[in-house]
Amino acid sequence: MNTQEIIITWATPVFFALIALELLVAKLRGRVVYHSSDAINSLGLGVISQIAAVFSKLLTLGIYAWCVQHFAVFALPANSIWVWISALLLYDFCYYWLHRCGHEVNILWAAHVVHHQSEDYNLSTALRQTGSGVLLGWLFYLPMAVIGYPLEVFVVVALIDLLYQFWVHTELVGRLGWFDRVFCSPSNHRAHHAVNDRYLDRNYGGILIIWDRLFGSFVEEDDTDPPIYGTRSPLRSWNPLWANAEVYWATLKDAWHARRWRDKLLIWLKPPGWRPADVAERFPKPAFDIQRERYAPQLSRGLVIYSLVQFALLLGMGVQFLDLAKHLPALSLIGYAIFLLLSLYALGALTEGHRGGVGLELARLLATAAIPLFTGGWFGVAHLDMRIVGALVAIPVLSALVLGWLSLGTHGQAGSGKTIPG
Structure with missing residues (x-):
């Protein structure tokens, strides 16, 4: 297992532990910082981002390695602490300009917008990442290759910069004094995610906020103008x-x-x-209204619980996909990726409350049961014990029965059942 995989393996359970802690602290403070469908959408987009990375990593890292080999001005040693420290600083500087251009150039915004679509601001938002950012984002880091930073150094400092940014996506950590003046912090990053005029397109730093202070893009969070999150062209969808x-x-x-x-x-x-x-x-578009009502289709409590359980199962499949990606044949890997993408699409349609969403979800469950039933295995696993096959068939079948019962109950009561924002 390489260094990158070790870091990701240790970081993933920490992410979810911190999300659970954030939920607990918010509850103790009497605050609502999560909405189930929004969190599912954000985490699902994180899964899609990781799926895309499986197929793009070889290309982007291959380009970096090729540039180091052919264009590097210096042969920087990977065993020097100063190489690592300077690499992290330079990576963060390059990230600042990628991030800034991601807000100032439309084709780059088309990828980065995914991270800003949520109207919540919590730790699940940190995992809401684009699936198309790899198309052009790698260009901004080529100066590191030309200088001569080894590939292994680049990969690790990139992960450090990304992992650092997880904790700043919360409303539950207030001002941090001197820290806010030097580093990207929750207060600084809340302002970055806001659509208020005061905050729009500011605070791009990944680890350090001093880049924003140097290049005139810094703004301080103002308690008299609380941040409102999302984008100025709201997504209004869980797809x-x-x-x-x-x-x-x-x-x-x-x-x-x-x-x-x-x-x-x-x-x-x-x-x-x-x-x-x-x-x-x-083709005029409506003017931006900061007081717009947030997108929150109403779901019955049963459907909220159902969607959370199904997403947890899909998340487990996503983890298995990432593990199988090391040795699964390309055709099977592509098939599993398509299955996961369509599954997340179906669950999104269900949480939007559309009648057609129930049909899509039932079709997904049918396909999920059919794969082990007719093949005796699962993606990447040719032959399974019959008891495991039985369980893999039974879970989606029981889920379909529960979904049918919940759907009949919802329509039969004509809105008399308790609903909550999805």
Whole structure:
């Protein structure tokens, strides 16, 4: 097991332990900082991000390694503490500019927007990551390859920078005095996620906030103007595939409708929200309303519990997928990835409260039962003990029966049953 895998293996249970702690502290303080469907959507997008990374890692790390081999100015030793410290500082500097450009260049925002779509701000938001960021994000770190930082150093400092940012996604940690002036902190990052005019497109630092102070993008959180989270073009969906595609699709449509070829190109390079004048005139969009009602389809308590249980099962499959990725044949790996993506899509449709969501979820459960029933195995496992096969068939069958009962109860009571925000 390499260093990266060791760090991820240890970090994952810590993430979920801290989420549980955040839930407990919020409850003790009488605050609601989580909504079940939003958290499922955020964590599901994190799963999709990791699935995408399995297929893209070889390309992006391969490009970095090739650049080190062919263009490195220095042969920096991986056993030097100063190489590691300077690598972390340089990585954080490169991250600042990637992050800043992710808010200032539309094609980069199309990937980064996923992280900002949640109208909650909690530790699950930290795991809400893009599935398409690898397309262009690697470009910003090539200076490290050219200088000569070894691949193993780059991989570890990248993980350190990413893992650090997990804890700053919370409303339960207040101001931290001098720490807020030097480092990215919960207070600084709350401002970054806010859509208020005061905070918009500020505080890009990953570990250090001093980059923002140096380059004029810092803003302090103001208690008289509490942050409101989300984006200025709200997603209003729990569909994780649409979450990754929405800005690409909107930009593609505007580029298609633009009359001038210059505008068809500029719309990808201009800041988010910029539209050619002729497109804005023919296809106007409603003005941003910061007082808008948050997206929270009402679900029965039974469906909330059902969706949480099913997501926990899918999360377990996602962990198995990442483990199998080391040795599973490419075709089987692609098949498992598609199964997981469509499963998260079906669960998202169910939590949106659409009638069609029940049908999609039932179809997902049927497919989940059919795979072990007709093959005697599971993705990456050719032959299973018959008792395990029986369990793998029984769980989705029982889930389908529970879902049918919950759906009949919800429709039969015509809204008289207790519902809560999803």
